[in-house]
Amino acid sequence: MKKHEGFSLRLAFGAMVMMTLFVQGCVSVQLPGWDGRPELFGFGSTTSIGGTNGQVYQITAPGLSVRLGSAAPGISLGWHQTSLFYPATTSGNHSSPQPVAIQTKCLGIDLALFYIMAGSENTFAVPLPERESSIVQYIAYSEKYPNQTVVERKESK
Amino acid sequence: MRKPLLAMAPLLLLGLVGCESHLVFIEEDHIGLKAQFQPNNPSPAELSLGFRRGIVAVVPQQSANAVTLTNPVSVTWTTNSITISQNPNELMSLYTVFKANVGFGDPTEVHHFMATGMAANALLANNTNLQNVTANLNGFSK
Numbered sequence: 001m002k003k004h005e006g007f008s009l010r011l012a013f014g015a016m017v018m019m020t021l022f023v024q025g026c027v028s029v030q031l032p033g034w035d036g037r038p039e040l041f042g043f044g045s046t047t048s049i050g051g052t053n054g055q056v057y058q059i060t061a062p063g064l065s066v067r068l069g070s071a072a073p074g075i076s077l078g079w080h081q082t083s084l085f086y087p088a089t090t091s092g093n094h095s096s097p098q099p100v101a102i103q104t105k106c107l108g109i110d111l112a113l114f115y116i117m118a119g120s121e122n123t124f125a126v127p128l129p130e131r132e133s134s135i136v137q138y139i140a141y142s143e144k145y146p147n148q149t150v151v152e153r154k155e156s157k
Numbered sequence: 158m159r160k161p162l163l164a165m166a167p168l169l170l171l172g173l174v175g176c177e178s179h180l181v182f183i184e185e186d187h188i189g190l191k192a193q194f195q196p197n198n199p200s201p202a203e204l205s206l207g208f209r210r211g212i213v214a215v216v217p218q219q220s221a222n223a224v225t226l227t228n229p230v231s232v233t234w235t236t237n238s239i240t241i242s243q244n245p246n247e248l249m250s251l252y253t254v255f256k257a258n259v260g261f262g263d264p265t266e267v268h269h270f271m272a273t274g275m276a277a278n279a280l281l282a283n284n285t286n287l288q289n290v291t292a293n294l295n296g297f298s299k
Contacts, residue, residue, distance in 0.1 A: 101269070103265065114193060114194045114195065114196070115191060115192060115193040115194065116191070116192050117187060117189065117190070117191040117192075118189050118190045118191075119187060119188050119189015119190060119191070120187060120188045120189060121185065121186070121187035121188075121189075121191070122185065122186050122187070122265065123183065123184070123185040123187075124183070124184040124185070124265055124267055125182065125183045125184075125185075126181050126182040126183075126269055126271065127181065128181040128215070129181075129271075129273055133273070133274055134272075134273060134274035134275045134276035134277075135271065135272065135273045135274065135276060136271075136272045136276050136280075137269075137270070137271045137272075138268075138269070138270045138271075139267065139268070139269045139270075140267070140268045140269075140294075141265070141266070141267050142258075142264070142265070142266040142267075143264035143265045143266065144264050144266070156276075
């Protein structure tokens with residue numbers, strides 16, 4: 001039993017070392033930021049697109065990406081991009097902004113809590129709002145025209 | 158015994174900090190291999206190899222808790238406005254309209270409108286507002 005445990009640990013450690021070498025130091029970690037949005041530490045970039053009619057917060061992480069404070073948590077090896085859609089104004093009671101839609105793109109291997117993916121994937125999802133609230137929400141997004149993104153949300157308890 | 162737990166720590170951490178909210182609309186496409194699992198079941202619930210594209214709209218389950226509305230609420234968006242004045246012990250009503258670009262290999266283009274709770278009820282009671290919502294899902298200027 002002890003021999004098996006030692007082998008598992010060595011295998012996990014070896015895999016981590018091999019992945020780090022394989023991605024040539026392109027390693028990043030996403031953690032929750034003070035304003036509720038995830039922050040990227042390591043190799044990668046974050047950009048904000050749009051302005052008056054909502055904002056798209058885009059996190060691009062090539063190489064080995066560990067996402068802990070993200071709306072799309074997981075570990076990916078290859079190229080991963082998370083786009084979080086925030087409304088320009090909200091009338092809700094949230095202390096931190098919550099994304100009203102999430103888009104993820106991945107090329108490579110993606111490991112999340114309930115799936116494993118190898119290849120290319122593109123997902124756009126709208127989370128279910130909190131229960132016991134009335135919400136009117138409109139999202140318009142085009143990859144070709146990201147500056148015309150509209151994210152509107154009105155909420156009442 | 159602790160060593161395998163240490164090796165599994167990143168995955169356990171992911172589970173702890175993961176987003177627990179459910180999804181109401183999903184558009185996905187992927188090429189390659191994907192295995193999806195369900196909680197407490199090590200066997201893949203779904204396995205796909207090759208190309209897969211899906212657009213899924215989910216109808217949420219009703220909540221067990223009733224809502225008490227103290228004051229009428231006015232909600233305005235773009236050029237439309239509705240007043241929510243009744244409280245029918247709202248559970249989870251949802252009205253949603255979406256328009257998505259579904260061509261093979263095309264870039265993502267989504268228009269998604271959603272009203273929940275009493276806002277959805279008020280909207281469904283007004284035929285003109287419903288027509289306005291559908292008519293306002295326009296394309297993007299080139």
